[in-house]
Amino acid sequence: MNNTTRIAASVGRLLLGSDSAPVSLTQASLLLLRVVLGTAMIHNGLDKLADIPGFAEAYVEAIGLPFPIFFAYLAALTETLASPLLILGLLTRPAALGLFSTMVVANYHHILIGGFSIPSIELSSIYAVCFAFFTVYGGGKYAIDTLIANALSKFLTPAAQSEVPTPVTTTSNN
Numbered sequence: 505m506n507n508t509t510r511i512a513a514s515v516g517r518l519l520l521g522s523d524s525a526p527v528s529l530t531q532a533s534l535l536l537l538r539v540v541l542g543t544a545m546i547h548n549g550l551d552k553l554a555d556i557p558g559f560a561e562a563y564v565e566a567i568g569l570p571f572p573i574f575f576a577y578l579a580a581l582t583e584t585l586a587s588p589l590l591i592l593g594l595l596t597r598p599a600a601l602g603l604f605s606t607m608v609v610a611n612y613h614h615i616l617i618g619g620f621s622i623p624s625i626e627l628s629s630i631y632a633v634c635f636a637f638f639t640v641y642g643g644g645k646y647a648i649d650t651l652i653a654n655a656l657s658k659f660l661t662p663a664a665q666s667e668v669p670t671p672v673t674t675t676s677n678n
Contacts, residue, residue, distance in 0.1 A: 542591035549583030593647020607632035
């Protein structure tokens, strides 16, 4: 096989293959997605915090949840506090789960108020799917969670190996 054929085959695999992207490029894309999602959600959370009574009335009361002020604060604080965690990749799964939950409620609100209309549920659905992905997958290679997990693994692995029991030999005095 000549070089032209190899290059053509490599380009073909890169363009058509779903798992052929370099790992570092895939992980950098996940980092970028975390940063963009987190930044947008911080903005949404701060908007809610700026007018809790208005948000509670327009969104929380509208779907019939009890304690609308409490749930308005819960949604706003979840979006405001979990978003930087998502950006950093620190406690990524719990942060993403909280953000996913707020987007499920947002979808419910949009469907209840506006019906099943794609323009009204489109953005919150995209957010929900992205947060569900990070809930399942975690923060990726370029996340603080990964650094902590690797450090814990290195710290705990030698201890586990040194605690391997030595075989016990018994002598019989018959």
